[in-house]
Amino acid sequence: MAPAGRAVRGTTTDRTRRSSLATRDNRTGREYEFPIEDGAVRALDLRQIKTNETDFGLLSYDPAFQNTAACRSAITFIDGDAGILRYRGYPIEELAERKTYLEVAYLLIYGRLPGKAELAEWLHNVTYHTMVHENVKKFMDGFHHDAHPMGMVVSTLAALSTFYPEAKEIRNEEFRQRQIHRLVGKMPTIAAFAYRHSVGMAYIYPDNDLSYTANFLAMMYRPSWTARYSPDPTLAKALDTLFVLHADHEQNCSTSTMRMVGSSLADPYVSSAAAAAALYGPLHGGANEQVVRMLQEIGSKDKVPALIRQVKSGKRKLMGFGHRVYKNFDPRAQIIKQIAESVFAVTGRNRLIDVALALEKAALSDDYFIKRRLYPNVDFYSGIIYQAMGFPMDIFPVLFAIPRMSGWLAHWQEMLTDPEQKIARPRQVYIGRGERHVPTKSTETE
Numbered sequence: 541m542a543p544a545g546r547a548v549r550g551t552t553t554d555r556t557r558r559s560s561l562a563t564r565d566n567r568t569g570r571e572y573e574f575p576i577e578d579g580a581v582r583a584l585d586l587r588q589i590k591t592n593e594t595d596f597g598l599l600s601y602d603p604a605f606q607n608t609a610a611c612r613s614a615i616t617f618i619d620g621d622a623g624i625l626r627y628r629g630y631p632i633e634e635l636a637e638r639k640t641y642l643e644v645a646y647l648l649i650y651g652r653l654p655g656k657a658e659l660a661e662w663l664h665n666v667t668y669h670t671m672v673h674e675n676v677k678k679f680m681d682g683f684h685h686d687a688h689p690m691g692m693v694v695s696t697l698a699a700l701s702t703f704y705p706e707a708k709e710i711r712n713e714e715f716r717q718r719q720i721h722r723l724v725g726k727m728p729t730i731a732a733f734a735y736r737h738s739v740g741m742a743y744i745y746p747d748n749d750l751s752y753t754a755n756f757l758a759m760m761y762r763p764s765w766t767a768r769y770s771p772d773p774t775l776a777k778a779l780d781t782l783f784v785l786h787a788d789h790e791q792n793c794s795t796s797t798m799r800m801v802g803s804s805l806a807d808p809y810v811s812s813a814a815a816a817a818a819l820y821g822p823l824h825g826g827a828n829e830q831v832v833r834m835l836q837e838i839g840s841k842d843k844v845p846a847l848i849r850q851v852k853s854g855k856r857k858l859m860g861f862g863h864r865v866y867k868n869f870d871p872r873a874q875i876i877k878q879i880a881e882s883v884f885a886v887t888g889r890n891r892l893i894d895v896a897l898a899l900e901k902a903a904l905s906d907d908y909f910i911k912r913r914l915y916p917n918v919d920f921y922s923g924i925i926y927q928a929m930g931f932p933m934d935i936f937p938v939l940f941a942i943p944r945m946s947g948w949l950a951h952w953q954e955m956l957t958d959p960e961q962k963i964a965r966p967r968q969v970y971i972g973r974g975e976r977h978v979p980t981k982s983t984e985t986e
């Protein structure tokens with residue numbers, strides 16, 4: 541769909557004249573004309589196309605929603621061919637350079653950059669909600685020691701629904717805002733607790749004097765016998781910028797899931813648990829973990845050609861490459877490459893970066909990737925940075941989920957306040973058997 545812009549005004553007839561699609565149904569010889577608004581026709585208009593009065597009407601068939609806009613959104617704009625990404629109109633490059641993650645989260649959720657007083661109130665509200673109920677700790681204790689942190693995060697988000705029954709009142713603006721504060725505030729705590737549980741270390745409570753990412757790093761790494769922990773400011777800043785880059789990406793798989801589950805009026809805890817589950821998959825937020833596993837398996841630059849051959853023969857995918865929307869370059873990947881250098885200046889160079897650079901170079905000059913317009917995406921370099929910062933690999937998807945929470949909530953709120961939205965319910969093209977009958981006693985021996 542074209543950039544979410546102003547709706548075309550005027551009567552249906554005016555619009556039809558200005559911009560319309562004329563089509564002929566060769567089954568019946570009838571002709572139809574449908575208005576085009578913002579570069580889209582309404583799928584429901586197609587239902588007028590029938591072969592007879594009892595015909596249900598024409599459906600559009602679109603597996604994996606490759607060409608279907610399910611909503612009108614004013615949050616994030618992407619031009620995949622030009623490599624443009626903007627949140628609420630602001631270029632991602634400017635936001636990454638000049639704004640913190642929490643300012644960007646506010647921008648996504650409320651539509652504008654916060655003024656001084658708004659920012660102070662927002663920071664207060666988020667930090668006020670960083671703690672989790674003691675029973676959440678007990679709940680997390682129940683996980684097996686080697687449980688994947690993303691599995692723990694998904695389950696714990698869903699469990700929060702039972703702690704805040706008021707969250708079900710999704711039409712209550714005050715309650716809705718409170719859940720937004722809780723979810724943004726508690727994500728780093730739940731993520732860090734999942735990590736500490738997996739390594740058998742005591743949970744570290746939030747330190748509300750620290751910034752959002754510094755507090756997260758402290759909850760991850762502070763030895764339990766020390767009272768304070770000050771993470772390296774360069775690393776906290778790098779992580780904050782990575783959070784900005786991951787905060788939203790319009791109708792991706794997890795955000796669409798948030799909208800889908802939320803459309804049944806489920807509360808935001810179970811809705812975001814579902815969104816996090818969608819993010820967990822290796823084709824989505826789980827790709828950053830898979831990239832590092834792949835780079836480790838390659839091991840050295842001289843093994844790159846063999847990997848490329850495997851990919852081209854269809855044996856495997858090049859993880860961290862390709863995107864449904866970006867067909868030229870992913871602007872997030874370009875910013876991440878720059879962050880890598882600032883991180884390595886503190887942590888030392890991750891040797892996998894050389895393998896990654898060699899792999900990128902080989903792929904970008906190979907016909908297979910050129911023809912299919914496959915470029916490094918956000919996940920190609922992020923995992924290498926996370927690894928240099930000391931994060932274990934299975935926490936990488938969690939590092940994607942923490943900032944994406946603000947995007948999910950922005951879309952959830954937009955969906956709830958959009959008068960055109962209803963419970964999401966796609967159609968199907970039935971290809972199964974026609975009616976048949978369960979054998980009776982007399983026929984079943986046949």
Ligand code: CMC
Nearest residue numbers: 823824825827857858859860861862863864912917918919
């Ligand atoms: N390696 C090798 N071939 C690929 C890759 C890849 N990473 N991605 C796409 N292709 C091929 C694909 O096999 C197909 O080839 P053919 O035309 O011969 O059948 C062609 O390129 C078109 O691909 P597609 O599967 O139609 O593309 P899609 O839009 O359905 O999938 C994608 C997008 C991101 C799922 C896919 O590119 C992929 O699996 N990439 C690897 C996983 C990954 O890095 N995911 C992170 C995405 S960015 C972060 C996020 O939003 O979560």
